[in-house]
Amino acid sequence: MTQNPYIDVLLNALLAVLFIIITSFGLGSLARYLAKWTGASKRKQESTFAGYLFASPWIVGFLIFVIIPLGYSLFWSFTDYRVTDNAPPNWIGLDNYAQLILKDTGFRSSIVNTLFLTSVGLPVMIAVALFLAVLLNQKTRGERLFRMAFYLPVILGFNTAVLLSWRLMLNTGTGIINQLIRALSTAFPPFSYLTRGIIFIQELISAFFLGISSGKYALFNRVLEAGLPAANRVPLWVESPLWSKMSVVLLMVWGCGAMMLIFLTGLNNIPRELHDAADVDGANDWQHFWKISFPLLTPYVFYNLVVGLIACLQIFEPIYVLYRDNQPLVPSAISMVYYLWQASFRNFEIGYGSAISWLVLLLILMVTAIQFMLQKRWVNYELY
Amino acid sequence: MRTKLLTLFLLVAILITGCAPAATQAPVTEAPVVVTEAPVVEEPPTEEPVVATEAPVTEPPAAEPVTLKIYLLDYTADTITWLKEEINTEFEAMYPGVTVEITEGSWSGWDTTFAGFFAAGEGPDIINLGSEMNTLYGPSLADMEAYLGEAAWPDIANFGPALENAKFDGKLRGLPIFTAPRYVFCRTDLAVGSLPPANFADWITFAKENTIIDPATNSLTQQALVPVDAGSMADWQWWLLVFYSLGGELYEADGTPNFDSLEALATTQFMLDMRQATYGPATDAVGALPAGQGSVIDVNDATGANNGAVCLAHSGWAAPAFDRPIWENISIEPFYGDPANFPNSKPVVLAFNDWLAVADYSPNKELAAEWLKMAFSKDANHKWNETMSLIPSRNDAQFGYVTDSPQLKREAELASQYGVGFAGIAEAAKLSVIMQEALGKLITEELTPEEVVTQIQEQYIAALGE
Numbered sequence A: 001m002t003q004n005p006y007i008d009v010l011l012n013a014l015l016a017v018l019f020i021i022i023t024s025f026g027l028g029s030l031a032r033y034l035a036k037w038t039g040a041s042k043r044k045q046e047s048t049f050a051g052y053l054f055a056s057p058w059i060v061g062f063l064i065f066v067i068i069p070l071g072y073s074l075f076w077s078f079t080d081y082r083v084t085d086n087a088p089p090n091w092i093g094l095d096n097y098a099q100l101i102l103k104d105t106g107f108r109s110s111i112v113n114t115l116f117l118t119s120v121g122l123p124v125m126i127a128v129a130l131f132l133a134v135l136l137n138q139k140t141r142g143e144r145l146f147r148m149a150f151y152l153p154v155i156l157g158f159n160t161a162v163l164l165s166w167r168l169m170l171n172t173g174t175g176i177i178n179q180l181i182r183a184l185s186t187a188f189p190p191f192s193y194l195t196r197g198i199i200f201i202q203e204l205i206s207a208f209f210l211g212i213s214s215g216k217y218a219l220f221n222r223v224l225e226a227g228l229p230a231a232n233r234v235p236l237w238v239e240s241p242l243w244s245k246m247s248v249v250l251l252m253v254w255g256c257g258a259m260m261l262i263f264l265t266g267l268n269n270i271p272r273e274l275h276d277a278a279d280v281d282g283a284n285d286w287q288h289f290w291k292i293s294f295p296l297l298t299p300y301v302f303y304n305l306v307v308g309l310i311a312c313l314q315i316f317e318p319i320y321v322l323y324r325d326n327q328p329l330v331p332s333a334i335s336m337v338y339y340l341w342q343a344s345f346r347n348f349e350i351g352y353g354s355a356i357s358w359l360v361l362l363l364i365l366m367v368t369a370i371q372f373m374l375q376k377r378w379v380n381y382e383l384y
Numbered sequence B: 001m002r003t004k005l006l007t008l009f010l011l012v013a014i015l016i017t018g019c020a021p022a023a024t025q026a027p028v029t030e031a032p033v034v035v036t037e038a039p040v041v042e043e044p045p046t047e048e049p050v051v052a053t054e055a056p057v058t059e060p061p062a063a064e065p066v067t068l069k070i071y072l073l074d075y076t077a078d079t080i081t082w083l084k085e086e087i088n089t090e091f092e093a094m095y096p097g098v099t100v101e102i103t104e105g106s107w108s109g110w111d112t113t114f115a116g117f118f119a120a121g122e123g124p125d126i127i128n129l130g131s132e133m134n135t136l137y138g139p140s141l142a143d144m145e146a147y148l149g150e151a152a153w154p155d156i157a158n159f160g161p162a163l164e165n166a167k168f169d170g171k172l173r174g175l176p177i178f179t180a181p182r183y184v185f186c187r188t189d190l191a192v193g194s195l196p197p198a199n200f201a202d203w204i205t206f207a208k209e210n211t212i213i214d215p216a217t218n219s220l221t222q223q224a225l226v227p228v229d230a231g232s233m234a235d236w237q238w239w240l241l242v243f244y245s246l247g248g249e250l251y252e253a254d255g256t257p258n259f260d261s262l263e264a265l266a267t268t269q270f271m272l273d274m275r276q277a278t279y280g281p282a283t284d285a286v287g288a289l290p291a292g293q294g295s296v297i298d299v300n301d302a303t304g305a306n307n308g309a310v311c312l313a314h315s316g317w318a319a320p321a322f323d324r325p326i327w328e329n330i331s332i333e334p335f336y337g338d339p340a341n342f343p344n345s346k347p348v349v350l351a352f353n354d355w356l357a358v359a360d361y362s363p364n365k366e367l368a369a370e371w372l373k374m375a376f377s378k379d380a381n382h383k384w385n386e387t388m389s390l391i392p393s394r395n396d397a398q399f400g401y402v403t404d405s406p407q408l409k410r411e412a413e414l415a416s417q418y419g420v421g422f423a424g425i426a427e428a429a430k431l432s433v434i435m436q437e438a439l440g441k442l443i444t445e446e447l448t449p450e451e452v453v454t455q456i457q458e459q460y461i462a463a464l465g466e
Helices: A007-037 A042-076 A095-105 A105-136 A141-158 A160-169 A176-187 A187-213 A216-226 A244-254 A257-269 A274-282 A286-315 A315-322 A327-333 A336-347 A352-377 B001-042 B049-058 B077-092 B110-120 B133-140 B154-158 B163-167 B201-212 B238-244 B262-279 B323-329 B367-376 B378-387 B407-418 B430-443 B449-465
Strands: B064-072 B098-105 B128-129 B174-176 B178-187 B210-216 B218-226 B309-315 B330-331 B349-354 B355-358 B420-423
Touching: A007 A042, A007 B262, A007 B323, A042 A352, A042 B049, A042 B378, A095 B077, A095 B201, A105 A187, A105 A216, A105 A244, A105 A257, A105 A286, A105 A327, A105 A336, A105 B430, A160 A315, A176 A187, A187 A244, A187 A352, A244 A315, A274 A286, A274 B154, A274 B163, A315 A327, A315 B367, A327 B133, A336 B064, B049 B210, B064 B077, B064 B330, B077 B098, B077 B367, B077 B420, B110 B128, B110 B133, B128 B133, B128 B367, B154 B367, B163 B174, B163 B178, B163 B355, B163 B420, B174 B309, B174 B430, B178 B218, B178 B407, B178 B430, B201 B218, B201 B262, B201 B309, B218 B262, B238 B262, B238 B349, B238 B430, B262 B430, B323 B330, B355 B367, B367 B378, B407 B420
Parallel strands: B064 B098, B064 B128, B218 B309, B349 B420
Antiparallel strands: B128 B355, B174 B355, B178 B309, B178 B330, B178 B349, B210 B218
């Protein structure tokens, strides 16, 4: 009998359903037994059984798809395990962690790059999202269209067409972004000085971060010595190690639609009476925003900050999309998760990759805990 | 409520378990094949060469239903159609009960997919690999000498140098499909100065004379030489090509990397000199050629303007299509190295190839070998490559469209004369990262050529030690 892959899939699905039913029933029975053991009433036992029976598909899924892989990952992080070696994992204790923390300069670079993207990219992202939310909160014609337009990047993600568009837009010579910079610089000479100043400062910062990564500051000194760039200089977006991270920041900002929606919700939740009262007091637009809207938006800023920070510390996709086939620029933009992917899926060192993932997790937990501790100082929950 | 739930559960369970035995048949169907193959597959060919050579001939066709799974990456629709309609159909007729299943994947993301196969210890029997992957996957690939070695299959003698890329530890792991070397294509109508530049000094002069920067945009409008990565001009594969052309060997006799050699330093210096002759100093921040359509050494049909490159050091697929009129003005050469300073210099075309390997976890190794023999016969290897206009890896398959096309004929001649395989690189993935990081810092002038080779040597030794 020739095998039919479609029937195989169907049967596997049915077996999965059977497995879920059995495990759900088992978990429900276990819960009921425990309830009985603790002296619960018959009615309580039945409701415990029913509750766990219906919740157990998710509990089982969580166990299978989260807890068990987590356990394996933790175990592998203490082993030398390479899937292509055709050999079982070899226990090496803390060697992977020691290598990563003390010796691996590549991992150090990835941490520095991730910090750059977080410290530069995230504030810009939040600022742009807030700015767009404030603009779109005004009653203007076509506001829904604008909202959709700014949210569209979140839906589009980083597909091939998007990648190609960005590559074309970021092209140094003919890309629309640099063409606009050139046109504006020609039309308004002060803009040229502004652009050159920004280029100089950005390249200086990038060179400094690259210096931290490598421990050598020759490039930083060279940029500093060169001084203000020539009048015809434009950013070398996806072309120079000095601009590789800023190109990623651009893509991050482009995808700030989700943050914008959250701010928009927050703005809509602010009672109109507060603004009316401020109008009576003669407040101008800036005072409206800074004295009323922003303080009441701080819980939303905090949420975006926490979620955004976690996303930034796990950043992978924009770097993969921009530099996957532009290998010379990868080292200057590589993030921790890209490094993890490289170790796990290019070098196939699953043990080493697992250790990286646990270090990333620890870092995220630490940063998030600090954020929660600091929130008391600046987040205003009075309205909520 | 409990009774109702229990009844519902029992009904569903009975219904599903009624179907279950069919699902469990899948592994069972393959089991007899494993058993019948076992004595042959596991037999080390060196111990019992006679048995090994006879085995493929005496093995009866598989009696049980078996699916031979093949995973191919980015082949054209024509190729897949031909494989399915001709090769697979013929193979299935020859082996009743065997179904050949081709899965089409992409080079984008292949590594993650393959990691899954090897981690799970199951997946396609035959997988599609690139040149340098023999060292990476080698331990997980089946030793196919017993089935494809010269004693078992005399046709193997007809394969060209690309066959080396399909080996690990000196043992065949599969067969190469095509050879795709990297040549130096030059526009004879555009070039200022003599072609081809025959040493490093000539190349530097050539780069200066043939590169044009538009001062208005501070970007290139014409680039003398476009290597694999046009922007950085410091791709690690390009570095290796230049290194080999100086007579450089990647490893010493004891396996120590050779990045501390004179050839390595000269290659790195050449990378920097060429970059600066083209783009100027790093602080000039000159922009690269604009991304365009078609080959970078072709002419834009709509505007009549050149696409920007005078010379292109790349595979044939990056050159114009063979029917383009521009070929009247394009020469094809190897890279000649620097004979003026390095007497061991030799013309080189760096040969890449795709190959099909048999995974060690496969329970159908013999069937896989039989399918490979059919798909890599003289005519089949010719046909497979004809659908893609590539050079077949079998020397005797290089006829018809290969010899009819002056470009392919020239490329095939250069490949057989000067081809150096891009293979045998230990920890290739790690070396690429190490080299790209160091070479990236070379072009930004963050590191000197001496520091670059020292860094690569140290980090590569550490990577090999791990």
